[in-house]
Amino acid sequence: MEQLSHDKYPIQAESTRDGVLESASKRVRMIFSVMASPNRIDILRILNSKGPLTYSELKSLAGFKSKKESGKFAYHLRKLLRQSLVALNKAERRYTITNLGKLVLSLARQIEERSIIESGKMYVRTTRPSIEEFNSNKIIQSLVREANMPLEQAHKITEEVENKIYKFQAVYLTSSLIRETVNSVLIEHGHEEYRNKLARLGLPASDIVEMLSNADAAKNGLETLMSKASQSIFSEYLLINTLPKDIADMHLAGEMNISNSGTWGLIPDTIFLDVTNFRENAMDLKGKFLNVSRMPLPGINNSNDFETYLSLLISLLSREASTEVVLEGIIPMILEQTKEPAEISSRFAKALMLSSIAPSYTQSGLPATTITIPADGHDVTSVTALLSGYQKYVDSTPVPRIGISLIYGDMNDQQNQLRYHLDPIASLVRSGGIISLSHDDGLRASSGIRKSIRGKSSGTVITLQSLSINLPRLAYQSNKDETYFRARLALMIKPALAALYIRKKAVAELIRKGTVPALSGNSDFIQSGTTNIIINLIGARESVNDILGHHSKNNGMEVLQKVLKTSVDVALDQGRYIGEGSVGVAMIADDSATRFATLDSDKYGRAYLQSTQQNSTTYSQGLTLYGEQLLMPNDDNSGSLIEECLSVDKLLSGGLSITLDVTELASNHVQLKKAIEAASGIPFFRPMVKLMVCNSCGKRSGSRYQERCEFCGSSHMLLIH
Template sequence: MSFDSQAKDSKKGGVLESASKRVRMIFSVMASPNRIDILRILNTKGPLTYSELKALAGFKSKKESGKFAYHLRKLLRQLLVALNKAERRYTITNLGKLVLSLARQIEERSIIESGKMYVRTSRHTIEEFNSHKIIQSLVREANLPLEQAHKITEEVENKIYKFQTAYLTSSLIRETVNSVLIEHGHEEYRNKLARVGLPSSDIVEMLSAEGATVDSVMAKTAGSVFSEYLVFNTLPKDIADMHLAGEINISNAGVWGLLPDTVFFDLSELEEGLDLKGRFLNVARIPAIKSPDDVIAALPALVSLLSREASSEVVIEGIVPALLKNLKDPEDIASRFARALAASSAAPSYSGTIATIAVPDGIDARQLNALLDGYRKYVDATPAPRIGLAIAAGKIIIKDNLDHVAAAVRSGGIISIGSSSGGARASNGIRKSGKGAAAMSFHSLSINLPRLAYESNKDETYFRAKLALMIKPSLAAMSMRKKTIVDYAKRGLLPSLASATQSMQRGTSTIVINLTGARESVYNILGESSSSEVLQKVLKTATEVAASQGKQLGEEGAGIAMVSDGSGVRFATLDSEKYGKVSLLQSQNTTSYSQGMTLNGKEILSDKGATQECIAIDKLLNGGFAATLDVTDLSAAEAKSAIEVAVAAELPFLRPRIKLAVCTTCGQRSKAVADKCEHCKSPHKLTMYS
């Protein structure tokens, strides 16, 4: 062998010996749990000072300072940790990250080889797998008999030990248990044990959606979880099946089992204000509202609190008299009202709850105009208003205010007009029942009348009989829901309502079944020649059955309504899938069944027959009825004339509205028919009715 060859071999051997020594040194570093902890801390927390790292590593006493310094020196010498001398901070190096990853793999492999399994729990802890906890869950959560729980657990345990994973998760174990329960035909126990949640892909989609905010993502997530819990764990099975099949619709399913739908809240009944007792401790207490300054200070808090305790709408009475007290100047009234509404517009809710300010009869025309002017200022500054006005005024006063009413509607305001003798109503037409500081209405369960008509073979008598059969279980479900939510209020889950009603002793609550697609079912599908009379006969049957069944359930005020709750679109879509494209919807150029009754602004100017039909229907329905006047295609003068005709007809309730589009990119309003935003040309629009 030549001298050069010997030199090369010697050099190679030296390099290998040096590398081997380095590896041994690194493994000696890994042998200490303290040093591994230091690497983990730096990997998680990032650059840290000496004192920060020492404290986080658990070396807090002076006696342990030398020990910590020894471990840190070892890491620095092996280049697993580096010191930034300028900032005096320590960081983990790439080699350190590699060593930490290797340590984790060795740890996991040793766990597998030892036969032990560890669980990453939903409480953010790691615990050794314990099959007894499965038995406990099966008995406690699913009410499974103990002997069966042992058998199911034994089978689950056998499956789990076949998994090639170092760590289990709570959700994986629960999924395995549920699959074994299904294999053994225990669907009922599986439903009780099922975990309610969202797939990761749904969360990613929500976070990346156009216009998403943290609030909207949180609300959608909670809504989805509680919606699934309602349908599969809370509702009676027959009601759940009817909802899933499209025979009925449960609106706002995410909060259906938690909140009432519409709440009427009368501040004049609260002589000492709203006492929240031990709830919402970070919210200023609201004293009795007696002056304009009290209104401006209290209204934002009231809207914020009450919007959280109703899924559809909260109607606040008693605000306007306090605001108008001792105020004479119309501009002052308008300015104060606009400020109070603007401050209230940021109120959170769980399902886009509308807050409606009731304007009572008895105020003069100048005062009403001032309120409408202030309201319009709020509307003009708000792309999608969520606060409305419910005006209860005589036709003579309203006639003097028509210009202001029409202007507020055309701006996108939520305006409803009710007769002064009919009592308070929400902007969706739901009636207030009873007296007291608070009244709750439960009405977000709708029956699909066109579906009943399709299945009745144009037999009107059979159609009414089927409707009567559907009302009974629907009322039973609503009664159960009401009792649950009233109990929640008593227990303090709805603090504002509990305070206002003194544990529900001063409040009233009613259940109402909503009918969707009444006109399509009678006028188009059944094809009755005297359709108006048949429709009234159908509604009379419904109200009589509801009253009779309600008494049997202890619900004296059980009623029937025809109001909008979003079920029309769902029903029409499901029926189109079931029966083919619904021809009657094609002929009407719509994708939704009717809810309430919509009056065409142009047609009402020449034909007043529709208003008389609305009056007749409203008299029959004790739960509520929405007569909507669409003025979308009318000029300002025509809109005023249409509203005047409807008011002159003495409709008990009227909701003038206009179709608008709001750009979700720039926030500007534009015509609903435009393909793109008129201002920024964005295609992202939210189409809505005022």
């Protein structure tokens, strides 16, 4: 019937249709007239990217800043409102772009791009992002401004670059392609220094594709991918633009190693923080982390906030250290009002679990956090309750990265009190907990790094220690001459300290600018904080015993002591020369040992590497004791091993990592306890058991020899210790 009615009045229907078309055509013409103004297109672009905006915000962003231009801006905005390209929310008094406005903006962009193609000119897709006509003057400006090149020379380079670009016969250029061409011309003319200043840093597309293809292996999901990409950029910047060329070459050649190179010039490695200082001087984040809650340090009257405060503190500080955060003064907060052992255990476990979500910059999950427990300052029941709470955290976390440090008054106190704590300590070690024991020696991180160098420290201390020297390489190049070896080591310490001094200034500048807000807002550190510079030595056993040929049965320990004393004395003298008093030498574990061993194997052959060590894939780091060695009956070997640890530890001003490996005793609880007790004469040590964790299901295995997960059958197993 409806069709018949239309057929009945064909002239009237056609007239109506013509009227609609004429009205639509008029509307289109009006919209095109709106598009004819660059100012109105700019307003649409601003609202599309930053809206909704108030009248004054939009006016300012559109560039109409003077009072004289107010009428002009109002005219353009009124035009957009009339054509329904922009809408006003009267309740909020904010302007927003409509769907029709977005369509018009998209059409304008397509017309602009097509006109560029038809014009035959060359245009550049910039990183802002925008499309601009190619302008060689911008190359000259970059050469002068970024590379500090003389103007006349910049003109000559630009002329050659321009000739190359016009030969490309491309419609669209990119800013990265232009920069690559400039750098190519600079290299051809031998201007490597200028090229390094202009180089674009980042990952090639193939690396990004590989990262995304293997995203299932990213331990912390998107955080791992983003961290890996950003660290690649900062690592490249460090080696090309920050470090002197000779130091960068030493790192690349494997003579020294810079660990955590992606964060090396940004944040410290270890932070020692006494939180009791905050009771008078609160940590002030100021304008940083505005989405993070501000709360005072839990005191005597509000210790119920302990769990929340600890998780916030660890989450913030984990962003500001690459290796470890050591917290003093935490335990008194929970023990001030909480007296029941069950409640102490429960609250401590809850606080640690809440803190376990803290961010990480590395694949290995660093930085770790260590909470100090003054074992001699609290009763046995309270300490046992804290250990019980830590056990709950360890049992619920496949790879823990929060550890505890039990601190005793002196060796006698440790040996007397340790027997009350041995059972829970042994259980924690078997479960994969991170626990260290120390006495009478000043505070240390779980890595073995000292807080105080020659008695110099404050409440808050940061250390810069992630630079290691390859001792086996030096020993091999010294033709088995111990004196020549020590002379070469002394020469290596000078550039190592120079690199760390550059790093100290860079980190201090970023702290001053507030880039690490928890440290920047710590008035105790700003007023009297200490920054320690520490050089790490790798492969001491291989260099002295295997390459130089001074085995432990003859004069090996004597030669090692001479080597360490030389390094400490030279570092101290060189530190005084550059005005640094807090300079030390350490032997700790980092990521350099395997890299050094691999590079030396490639350089000198695998036969050389196998002749220097039992494990041909890595070098020794710090000192390692084995539990079964300490328990050998009628053998003086255990006593001599402990004496060696004591003598080396006494020499190293920066710290020593002493690991007690009780993996072989893990199934025998009694023997494991005896081994820990036998090592209690050492000022600092960390007992540990090597375990396997499944990368697929996240379950922990009690045996380090398993090739497949006993729960899901996966072969993707991760060794932790």
